[in-house]
Amino acid sequence: MTIGIAAYGKGSVAAIQTAVSAAELCGRGAIGGFAVLAVIEADGSVAYRTTQNGGISSLDIPEEWFRAPCAAVISSGPDRPEPLTQFLVGRAGSGLVTGHRLPNSVSADGVSVNNAVLEKLAGGEAPQGSVDTVLAQDPEIDAGLIAVTIDGRLGTGNSGRVLRRGDLGQAHREEGGCGFSLLHNSIFAATGTCQALAEILGELAWQELTGTQAGHAIIRLEAPVTVEAAARDRVHIDLNGRIVALQSADPRVCAARRLGTAVYLSTEVWQEGQPVGFAETELVARLAGGLAHPHGLPVQRSMMMRRSHVTA
Incomplete structure (x- = not known):
């Protein structure tokens, strides 16, 4: 299993959804197939959404889940052994445990x-101590683990075997009543290292x-x-990151009637009449009649923008 993320605090589901979507956009490898998303609901119970294909954007996530106090996900390539919930376990009133490689080992x-x-x-044991203890007992097991508790604590770690890999990425941050932890392997970006990708996510x-x-x-094509x-070439977006117009220096794109590249790599992105960044990934759309129409799952109707500046 290729990527695992857990988060707590307001916006935890949005945080892990966005990070995995970005991995699907920027990365290549075992990604965009199966996905398991779990939340601890307001009453303390554990709820799941799963898919074998299509990645996180193919999951039907209830709106109320976006208010959940903590959440976790695991995702990789398609068609993994059922039940998929064996890879992300949880207990009512306690917490969730996800990870990467084979956390069900x-x-x-x-x-x-x-x-x-x-x-x-x-x-009642702390999540970091729990992860450390379990992995130390079997350092050659092929697993990395992330634990999150309902009261907002995280623990994360890789076994000794996993730490010897050269394709790892890891990110972790906690502050002000919220936090996340992320582990991934076997996801490769066109530019940069696996760790650089983890830092972006x-x-x-x-x-x-x-x-x-x-x-x-992440910017999105939601309508023609x-x-x-x-x-x-330019991409024009609104304040919510929705694409509102495209310009192309290639007249063939404007006249095309096919499924094809609507936004070329490194294209300028403009917002409210000002340049704000560059296309880090390309956008495929159905081109017809001088319009670009959304195509496929939400992740396929999205693209990654690298900002030209960042404000605090």
């Missing part, structure tokens, strides 16, 4: 490591938790927009 005592951590949480999660502006943003001929 069974140790010598016959108990999966994620359930072993969950038992410790239920017994972490900034986006933190933005959802606190409102602190990240260096990147005009594609106009211009001297240079």
Whole structure:
């Protein structure tokens, strides 16, 4: 399993949804297939949404979940063994345990490591100590773990075996009553290291938790927009990150009738008449009649923008 994230505080579901969506946009590898999302609801119970294909944007997430006090996700490639909830376990009134690689791996005592951590949480042990203890008992197990409790505490760690990998990314931050922890492997970006990708995902999660502006943003094509001929390529967005118009220096894009690239890599992004960044990923849309129409799942109708400046 390739990416695991847990978060607590207001905006925890939005934080993990945004981070995994960004991994699907920016990364290549075992991503965009199965996904398990779990929340601790207001009454303390655990609730799940799962999918075998399509990644996090294919999940039907109830609106009330976005007010959940803590949440976790795990995602990787498609078609994994059922039940998918074995990879992300939870207990009412206690917490959630996710991770990456194989967090459901069974140790010598016959108990999966994620359930072993969950038992410790239920017994009142701290999440970091629980993760450390369980992984130290079997350092060659292929697992990284993240635990989050309903009262807002995190624990995270990789086994010795996992730490020897050269494709790891990790991000963690807690402050002011909110926090997140993220682990991933086998997700590769076109530019930058696996750790650099984790830092981008972490900034986006933190933005959802606190409102602190990240260096990147996901922008979306939610409705058909005009594609106009211009001297240079530009994407125009509104204050909510929705694409409202496209300009292209290639007249073939304006006249095209096909599914194809509507926004080219490194295209300028403008907002309210001012340049605000550059396209870090491309956007595929259905082109017809001088319009770009949204196509596919929400993540396929989205693209990543790198901001040209960041405000506090």
